Amino acid sequence: MDCDLNLKATELRLGLPGTTDAISPPKNNKRSSPDSDSAPPPPKAQIVGWPPVRSYRKNNLAEAESGSFVKVSMDGAPYLRKIDLKVYNCYLELLEGLEKMFKLTIGEYSEREGYKGSEYAPAYEDKDGDLMLVGDVPWEMFKSSCKRLRIMKASDARGLGCAV
């Protein structure tokens, strides 16, 4: 299967000769798996206004474009908040930020037992839609795979802390 757009053969151009309109790279440039330790792949260049999806569809678009804003919900609270993960450098800072935002305390994290000694435990939804406990993966990997945060009641979060 051809891996490039075969532009020359069909004489299509995506812009003026000599200009460098941003175009999306060839379609087989898949991202490396999140489990690998290699550096995150370069962000795909985007064409302005393409695909033609309305910008008010912020559910998907705003998150894709800014890349680092995630919604945070707290079980029992009536509305969501949004935070910018870029602002934090490590889990400690993130948890402190969440504690301040929601006026609660989050307990001590341990790999074996998850969050101990508090009413709440922070969880997140990753790219695959799975609910994970915050802290299990390295910080950088968490930042790139976290789609949404959820502050759960510690009792509900128990199952998440189990190492496989």
Place this chain on the structure above:
Amino acid sequence: MDQDHKKLKESPFPCEGLEKVLSFIDSHKDRSSASLVCKDWYDAERWTRSKLFIGNCYSVSPEIVARRFPKIKSVRLKGKPRFSDFNLLPQDWGANVHAWLVMFAKVYPSLEELRLKRMTVSDESLDLLARSFPGFKALSLSSCDGFTDEGLKAIATHCRTLTELDIADSVTVDIGGGWLSCFPEGFASLEILNFASLQCEVSFDALERLVSRCRALRVLKVNESINLEQLQRLLVQVPHLTGLGTGSFMQELTPRQYEGVQSAFSNCKNLQVLSGLWDATSLYLPLVYGACASLTFLNLSEADLRSGELAKFLPHCTSLRRLWVIDTVGDKGLEAVGLSCPLLEELRVFPIDPYDLDNRQGVTEVGFLAVSRGCPNLNYVLYFCRKMTNDAVATIVQNCPDFTHFRLCIMNPGEPDHLTNEPMDEAFGAVSKTCTKLRRLSVSGLLTDMAFEYIGKFAKNLETLSVAFAGSSDRGMQCVLEGCPKLRKLEIRDCLFGNAALLSGLDKYETMRSLWMSACNLTIKGCRLLAKEMPRLNVEVIQDEWSDETHANKVYVYRSLAGPRQDAPPFVLTLGGEDI
């Protein structure tokens, strides 16, 4: 001959009679035809027209409108070219409604309805609106911008007879929710309230009181800040709603709360339209099942459901005619659509991952085929996918020949048929040939001039065509301009059509509403030539960072009675056919 003519002049049809007859005509197209019969008819028509439709706010001026129509009660006004929805238009391009409102305030004090699309509406304008029309009833702002809650506060405070406030898909960031609390305690006339797209938190108390007062409320679309428990309290007040947009489904419910919400939904026996459903998951989606028996339009474009969740949902919606979903439902979900929705007329599938950051599969030709097999009444489709085949499309239109709107977006530019690697020409050829009622077409994928030959040859009812990353020569555009007699709107981006293509439409553009061409091969010289030959067209070049002295990167051409724009910002160049 002269005798007969004299007779006619002496006993004309009484104008009161004519006016009475014309007052029954609603369609602006019919009225336009009537006005062309003779001067008497023109006069009778202008005195009896109460509904105004202006498809391009720059095609005419407020003064011209005021002179012609003395008694307008309802206005529909559209502004920016559609590609502004996709950020192709710079800020402050125009389409500001204010000058129109100033004129309306002077000439149409009995104005009752204003419906705007893609216009800039400032708080000052909303304030003027609120204070100028004592009988004002309906305000609808679709894809508008420029206002904050200050403007909405003015509307809520001063429009005593308001029946409709529909903010549709207008987006204003950093908007407060205080406006909702400004409806006075005695205010009870609201029938339609839609603030689903506003990013703000409203006072639930104020909302609840408003809803309980407005006994005639039939459409209520709240925003994400309203949770399930609050929604229940609202539904209990207005179970007779015909249109509902829920708030967020992200809430932990106790079993008792769950039952309460479920019961509230089950009491909504008249629901025809359902939307919202943010963050709805398999856990709480079943809450709405009881309200879905008479549903004709289900908008799931904010709920990223999986195929199984959709498959469980749809059997509860036996009357469904319109369905909007996100492509997380996958081909399997669309198979469920084909099985469960035999009456379906419209399907829209939106991408969860338009920029392909997460490598999500989305939907393919398989899902589309499945829907076409089960839903023979399909006439409107908007389909975002990464893969398609010519054969599939040909089969789809065989199954559903009644398409009036066919909008296929293969998201990778220039993507060929993924099985044969050929251009997608045959697909759109099949659509053009088979769908004789086709009025709107959006093409995508790898396309040569052949696709456009087909369109020009067969799509004789086509009114709107959207083209991106396509064509092999000027001939493509020419085929369309020469072949489609009913073409009104042509929007083209990132194609290699050049001056020859542009100029091949000389005779055409005055019969159209507008032409948009961006990132094509046009030069200022070519645009100037067009402007010179066709003085009643506005030929506008938008200067941006991709333009230079010769290359015209964004060109907008439209017919106008009003001449060049008076309010053009410095980066919009109206070409007047001066020295070439």
